Amino acid sequence: MATYHFDHLLTATRWLSPGYVSFGVDGRISKISERAPAGDYVNVGGIAVPGVANLHSHAFQRGMAGLSEFRTAAAQDSFWTWRDLMYRFVDRLSPDDLEAIASQLYVEMLKAGFTSVGEFQYLHHDRDGTPFGNPAEMSLRTLAAAEATGIGITMLPVLYQYAGFGEQPARDEQRRFINDPDRFLDIYRVLDEATARHDNFRTGIAPHSLRAVGEDAIRDVVAEIAETTPIHMHIAEQEQEVSDCVAFSGLRPVQYLLDRVEVDERWCLIHATHMTAEEAKAAAISGSIAGLCPTTEANLGDGLFDMPGWRASAGAIGIGSDSHISVSIVEELRWLEYGQRLRDRRRNIAADAAGSSGTNLLNATVSGGARALGRARVSGETGLVAGALADIVVLDLDAPTFAGHKQETFIDAWLFSGNSPLVTDVFAGGVHVIRDGAHPDEEAIAIRYHATLSKLLSE
DSSP states (O other): OEEEEESEEEBSSOEESSEEEEEOTTSBEEEEESSOOSSOOEEOOSEEEEOEEEEEEOGGGGGGTTSSOSOOSSSSOOHHHHHHHHHHHHTTOOHHHHHHHHHHHHHHHHHHTEEEEEEEEOOOSOTTSOOOSSTTHHHHHHHHHHHHHTOEEEEEEEEOOOSBTTTBOOOGGGTTTOOOHHHHHHHHHHHHHHHTTOTTEEEOBEEOOTTTSOHHHHHHHHTTSOTTOOEEEEESOSHHHHHHHHHHHSSOHHHHHHHHSOOOTTEEEEEOOSOOHHHHHHHHHTTOEEEEOHHHHHHTTOOOOOHHHHHHTTOEEEEOOBTOSOOOHHHHHHHHHHHHHHHHTOSOSSOOTTSOHHHHHHHHHHHHHHHHTTOOSSTTOOSBOTTSBOOEEEEOTTSGGGTTOOGGGHHHHHHHSOOSOOEEEEEETTEEEEBTTBOTTHHHHHHHHHHHHHHHHHO
């Protein structure tokens, strides 16, 4: 059992200054104390806070960041014109390419303070749409990237069937995504077996969206998984998606889902941008988590999530970097709060009556993110607590950002005062993966990434 010393440590109930954390070979915290142990310990110092789950990732999209920031020939650029470019990029990727991109991304996540990731993986087949010999080949490559870098991962293989509502035939550009429920479950079972061998890995499922999966197929695959398995789905991201759903069914997407499928605490509704007050209340009461990706939602022009309405029904939230145009806890949480401020023209939307916006945002995303990825010890868990996975992020106490601050404002200073990198050390599942701001393999991983992108973009 290893024990580590920190200058300040955030528990579920209060700050410990100093704080000592012990954990064993299972990667879980066995003890937290403000008293030095009788035996040896490792002095890390700094400000120790719980690691954050990045609950929504399309790893391959890290390789196309920055390629879509120009006007197209379309009358108006939108998510849908961006998607056409994404199809062109994804058409070129080999398994080796995906592993190289995912490895670079996961190093960047760890250095930002994300200690686990939900990989929403819908790139399944070869370039011509033919399944690989192992149907889970592409997903296994992202799993290999997680193992090589040390990040915790919840694999979320994606069921994708159609091009649009009403079972529209898939487009040729979507041929690498398409599976029927049986072949999808083959992929899921391969991944479930692979992740079961690792304490820090999990497997869930991800019906892509209501436009891409039929309701019967959703019920069929949910019936084949364990009752604790995470379920993620894109929902109500775009206004056109809402209008298309209404034209197809007479119902808005969230209402349609809640009316036809049993949604509970296992579910993470990705984006959920365009909900009525009634939909938001019903979804929050179901126990589902809103998976928010503020930088991607802003980049794609999706719209703003209604955080005050969601919180009024005690709705849970988590964050993801989605398309990875930014890989930053700070930027995701800042965008989440500032978007609300700009819309409502008031400040501290996430704060309680006399509380802190930063602390509330961090606590909510730690709790909701862990639950969304099947990593929570107990529902509502926040702070560093015994029994939880040892996912710990250490901030640089000596940075100018924290000059003069006390425990009560450490989190606000981190999230709302500057853009300098402040993460010095990261423990993921009890493994010390980032030391002094660096990953031990980041140079070799970056070299491979450079070679991969140079090849892909030259094509």
